[in-house]
Amino acid sequence: MIRKTIQQRLVLEAAQRLCHPSAEEIYQVIVRKHPNISRGTVYRNLHNLTASGVLGRVLIPSGAERFDTTMPPHYHAVCKRCGAVQDAAFPYQEQMQNVASTCDGFVLEKHDIIFWGICKECAAQSAAQKNHMEEESAG
């Protein structure tokens, strides 16, 4: 039986409030108001909450694991520059489950798609820098 504790509630609330937070980000938010909470507790609660399906796990290669609350299956876009993770505006490919499930005796359970690129903010920043450099060389 999993018990309700103050720490569990804090972890869940923080995970829901933040956007694709890592365990460390969740810990930092909580520790500000509850200085005694430990990272171990945050990790243990995140483990329980994902195991029981209350939270989702965003498996991003290279870097810390992230968590989310948007439960229907969806994909993620990751910024190569700043590491930000956002839900991808790309429809879930139902048929991919079916098509791929018969390959090579591999029993398919699910699939993830990760879109790698540069997020809006970082792209804008690059553009600004480029403009600035052009102005400099023109002046």
Next chain:
Amino acid sequence: MIRKTIQQRLVLEAAQRLCHPSAEEIYQVIVRKHPNISRGTVYRNLHNLTASGVLGRVLIPSGAERFDTTMPPHYHAVCKRCGAVQDAAFPYQEQMQNVASTCDGFVLEKHDIIFWGICKECAAQSAAQKNHMEEESAG
């Protein structure tokens, strides 16, 4: 300028011979015949070889990074039970690059698909175990 060294050649050969090896697996293969090589050197060479495009990097969430030599873009299937990585028998989705590239100001560079499931070997093992249990309860 990147120099050719014995260690670099050993790392490249091991990476090409093994199937989606991790850095540790590459190190273990080399260290058997060359006991003086260090993990640091293996990591540095893997970094150089992927940076120069000679090797590919398979970014598997949760667990060690893996390397491969199959250069044309393709996807991977990962066994949840044993962690084995194989190339997915699923065609590369050219159109996904185009369709997804305009979303939300995100500048798309590439995409990865990871198929999660149970590999042939592990599935066979499960089936064997199940059969065995049924025989036991029947006998």
Next chain:
DNA sequence: ATACATGCAAACACTTTGCAGCACA
């Protein structure tokens, strides 16, 4: 009352890095 959860710290897995000496171009 008694599991289960907590805080703490140590351990863990994977990877990077600083340094002194070595070796390739």
Next chain:
DNA sequence: TGTGCTGCAAAGTGTTTGCATGTAT
């Protein structure tokens, strides 16, 4: 001959775990 690479060890990052204590049921 000089820069880049090596082996070694230490440190860094993200996560798990053992233990004594605390607390929800």
